[in-house]
Amino acid sequence: MKKTTAILAMMALALATSQAEDKIVIKGSDTLGAKMVPQQAEVYKQAGNDVSFEIAAEGSSTAFTSLLSGTADIGMSSRNIKDSEKDEFTAKGMEIQEWTAGFDMIAVIVNEKSSIKELTTEQVEKIFTGDITDWSEVGGAAGEISVYTRNTSSGTYKSFQEMAMNKRDYGSSTQKMAGNEQIAAEVAKNPNGIGYVGLAYSENDGIKPVKVDGVKLSPKNAKEYPISRTLFFYTIKGKLSPAAEKFLKWATSDKEGMEIVEKVGFIKP
């Protein structure tokens, strides 16, 4: 009798620990958590890994607060950890570990017949906020600039604002297009057009991406290109469960994991 109880108890314990180990909690950035990580998790599970995921995407800051309080195994962030945040970890005797999840790049495109080949970030900001209205102001042939942007509900609308426009509002003369495809089509038809699209659309007919701050748009230059950001996973050294570590390694280097990164429009690390 005693024996069976002990065995049962042990089994229950084993079950409980195995369950605890196999559940991976991922919290943080909305950019990563909206599409990429859930899709990776799904494929990872289908590949025969017996784990369950809990993913909460509420913004990059929550990645660090959750890691700090121990409520997440992995944090997702679309920005580097701040020094103040790092301090909090240090204060608790923890060391943070950084994994590159991918890169996010936005191409600034002009008509292929435009004489503009290069812009600075400041010029990009001024063009999209409406401070610069004529191509001659940035060294091109005279002509009023037509600015095409995504519509206000798009995520790229906001991230472009943060990455390239110093968080300033778009100029009121910008035209809000339905998607990447429409921006590319309008810029291709308008010699005075400028717009931004995801990397996948930058090679469409009739348009060309401009160099920004002298850096050419190419996955090779993801780190130097100014309108790009690194997407991170953060973990705490020594506290990472084997299951979570296995998943992270898969998500940041496995071929299948990389395919998803590219499918959702990011660049693989």
Added chain:
Amino acid sequence: MSKTTDSSKTAKSKRGAFPRKGFRIFGLGLQDFIRYFFGGNAALAIVMLVLICIFLAMEAVWFFPQHHHEYRIYRQAGQEYVDLIGAEIDAHTRLGSSVNIAYLAEVNESSKREDRLINALMQVETAVENRTERLTERLEDARELIEELPEEIEDAKDDAEELAELQADLIKAQKEEQEFAPQWRKAAAEALELPEVWDFGVNVVKLTDNEKETIKEAALMAEPGFETEHPFFAALSEESKQKKEVARERLVAFKAAVDELRGAASPMKTLHGELRTIAMENREVLDKFETAPARLEALLEGIEATKDPEERKRKEEMAAAVVIETPDYVALTKPIYESQSKHAELIVPFVETVKTGWEKLPEVNSLETKAGRAKMRTAVSDYENFLRSTEHATKAIPEWRHDRPMSKVKTVLAFFVGKEWVTNSSWHEFYGLLPLLSGSLCISVVAMVLAVPFSVAAAVYVNQLAWWREQNFIKPALEFIQAIPSVVLGFFGILVLGTALRNLSHIESLSWVPGFPMSERLNMLTAGILLAFMAVPTIFTLAEDALNNVPKAFTEASLALGASRLQTIFRVVMPTAVSGIIAAILLGFGRIIGETMVVLLVAGNKIQIPDFSAGIGVFTQPAHTMTGIIAQELGEVDKGSLHWRALFMVGMILFVISLSINFAAQRILKKLHQSY
């Protein structure tokens, strides 16, 4: 008494004539069911209409309190104050940009001839490059390696393994170079024969055969990886540079004035930047405070729902950590109040420098180029605008108080006559109806101007003059238009009509037409034409009905009195049917203002009040519409947020407009029926 028996008798006999057959449930037969079914449907439609009205009103009505609240926070955070300075800087930036463009137009004029050719060469080169992209890239890579590798080989002398690897790479690159270079030349030569490579689009460049040959030569010389330049173009760009240099020397006073004027703002810009950051942080604090009660409530609810004691304890701790403490408004806005004196200190030299810079600028008419003169004229109004905005700010800034109550009327007006619609902002969201309303109305004007004459004339022709075979053809054909889905029309508008109109507008002999050449293919004119097309069947059918309702006797009497056919139409038939025709036009207008898909795809979606100073040309500008904004933004917006309610408010306005149009049309139609 006898009457009742009579009627009961007839009822009985009726029952006899149509005996009740078939099944009966609760004493109701099949016919009763059909009757109630139709009656029920009609009632359901009315109930639905009422429900839609209530739903719209319920969502929209909370817009104004919430909007008012947001404006209060806008003031408390000091953003309103910062925007006062921002307005000065914006006005200054516009002015600076205008004079700068005018100056650049003057400078560029000097080397216009040279630049035209250089631009043509650049465009051809890009076009060739795009058409030989893969080869270009590979050739570039190979040539880069050939240049870099020898150095690396030099460095790696000691490491035999690496040395061998590098040397192998070099040989491979050389081989590739030898293979790709002729291929590239061949592909480039082929590309140069394509007519589209020589299509310079809007910036029309006319080339002589000689120039074309030189460009071809130069384009072939610009092989990837080499920096060689054709001597003709090297000379040309040198000449262009020199001419510009001469022009710059000549215009040195102009440039100095422009620089003085533009540089005047920098201390003010620094101040604005600092204050902006502070106000943004304030806003964050206030927003956090505003949402804290809701967060606490959610946490408490979560505690109720959790059973696990540990989890519960953790959530309780979280709830305890939520602080609902009124922010210290005075401390938050302290740096803003402190900047009042700084602003007062800066504003005088700012305006003075701009004024002296402005006075040093050349006269509008002394400029050589048309573009320069036009921009200088814009600058004149920009300058007045700047003076107005600084005057306004100087007056408003010392009086500004963060705790002054926001007037309710003002926030309501901010919606109805607001000139800005800024959403998803990191700063403050503005919901102004005017850009959308004006866009909707302008497009409707275009559509009505085109549709009314066509459809009314068609109705008169078909009803009064056409031979019956023509009638049988024209009527169904016009009504068939209605069967085209609007999204199909939208695509047609983008791909065919928009492009065709834009190309047409760039024909030089048509440049006298107001608004031509158009810079956008998606604009109000294109959208208006398509909407006119969609409204024609509505107006035509209803107007034709109205003409049909004119009693035959009127026409016959008129003809019998010796009036001609046309006299009869214009003096008798049309005046009789006029109210019906007006109703038809109104209903056509209702159709136009409510149309969504076409305007969303074709109107250009620029959220700005059209620039009416362009005269009739205003209609070639892009615009956004009330229907379009709802379709575009409602999908992604948080339910219950201010943005969501603002969109419902726009929907409400649209609903009211349509309702009053329909009401008016019905009243007019009723009058028609009373008249004879």
